[in-house]
Amino acid sequence: MFKVPDHQVAGHMAGAGALGPLVDDSGHFYKPLQSGERGTHEVAFYTSFSTDTRVPDQIRKFFPAFHGTRDLEASDGSGMHPHLVLEDIVSSRINPSILDIKIGSSTWYPEASEAYISKCLEKDRETCSLTLGFRISGLQFYGSKETGFWKPDRKSVNSFTHDDVRSALRKFVSSNSPTNSDIEPDCSYASIIYGGPDGILAQLLELKSWFEDQTIFHFYSCSVMMVYDKESILKGENPNPQIKLVDFAHVTEGKGVIDHNFLGGLCSLIKFISDVVTDPNK
Incomplete structure (x- = not known):
């Protein structure tokens, strides 16, 4: 039985006569x-x-x-x-919290047409890609059975400022409601989700170590998906934080050269997340 995904946060979406996954x-x-x-x-x-x-x-x-x-x-x-x-990355999760983060200050690949490069460059400049080396493409954060999910529309996410990005990365690991902008995110799950030997930060650092050496591929317009189960924390179970790379339509051959575009964006994301772990009350 095929159906439209319940937890897709970015990319082409099925429904209303549209082609999607x-x-x-x-x-x-x-x-x-x-x-x-x-x-x-x-x-x-x-x-x-x-x-x-x-x-x-x-x-x-x-x-x-x-x-x-x-x-x-x-x-x-x-x-x-x-x-x-x-x-299906989230098939085993009931109410997953998800962040889709497009990596790289440049999302266009060198062989692209001038029109495509111009289109991508405009979006990279309008969003945080050019200045941060990454941008949030989509998200959904689970609050509780009463509040459900916080899932801003795509237009809102595309207009995120640097402070919005920092706030989203903090809300992702907070116990209080992500929908209330008057409440400061408490980051109470930062050590569980981001930190620890199996946390998202450790996974990103392992991925970074590979990108510091690998010259096989260059990953343009590729995203890192971060996901975990908030309800599992509330039950005292393992929330299983996980990262996955997705979207490879614009991968090119590395030709013996390090992918500095992706590596730079990954390092920037790691710095943002490290700040949440080391100083969650900042």
């Missing part, structure tokens, strides 16, 4: 291939990445599992359409 009850996420070279490039990346012996096994956990492609009835009713079959 689907999920099933088996933990699979079906992403429609984008038109033209984008879809071809993304399939090629997943295919090569899944068999590339140069990629360490411990790094593969940061990428969704790839199960090939499959033709499905498109969500927009246009007929059969090829889809990537991927791991």
Whole structure:
């Protein structure tokens, strides 16, 4: 049984005659291939990445599992359409809190057309990408059974300032309501979600260590998804904080050169999160 994802926070969304991803009850996420070279490039990346012996096994956990492609009835009713079959990152979570963060001060790839570069550069300048090296593309934070989710619309998220980004990263790990702007985020879950040997910060640092050496790929317009279960904390269980890299339509060959664009954005994100861990009351 295919259905529209309940917890998608960014990207093309299905519904109202729009082409978007689907999920099933088996933990699979079906992403429609984008038109033209984008879809071809993304399939090629997943295919090569899944068999590339140069990629360490411990790094593969940061990428969704790839199960090939499959033709499905498109969500927009246009007929059969090829889809990537991927791991559904949030399928095992009931009310996940999610941050989708696009990494890099430049989201355009060198081989892109002038029109595409101009479009991306304009958005990079309008958002925090150019100045911070990353921007928040989408989010949903679970409050409680009474308040549900805080999920700002895309226009609001795209207009986030530096202070909004800092606030969002603090709200992500706070116990008090994210919807009330008058209440300062308490960051009471920072040590559990961001900190510790298995926390998000440790995972980002492991990923950073690889990017300091890897010259196989350059990841343009790729996102880091951060997710955890707030309800698990309330029950005294492991909230299982996790990061995954997603969106690989614009990955290019590294050609022996370090991906400084992605690495710089990743370092910037790590600094922001480290500040929350070391001084949650700031």
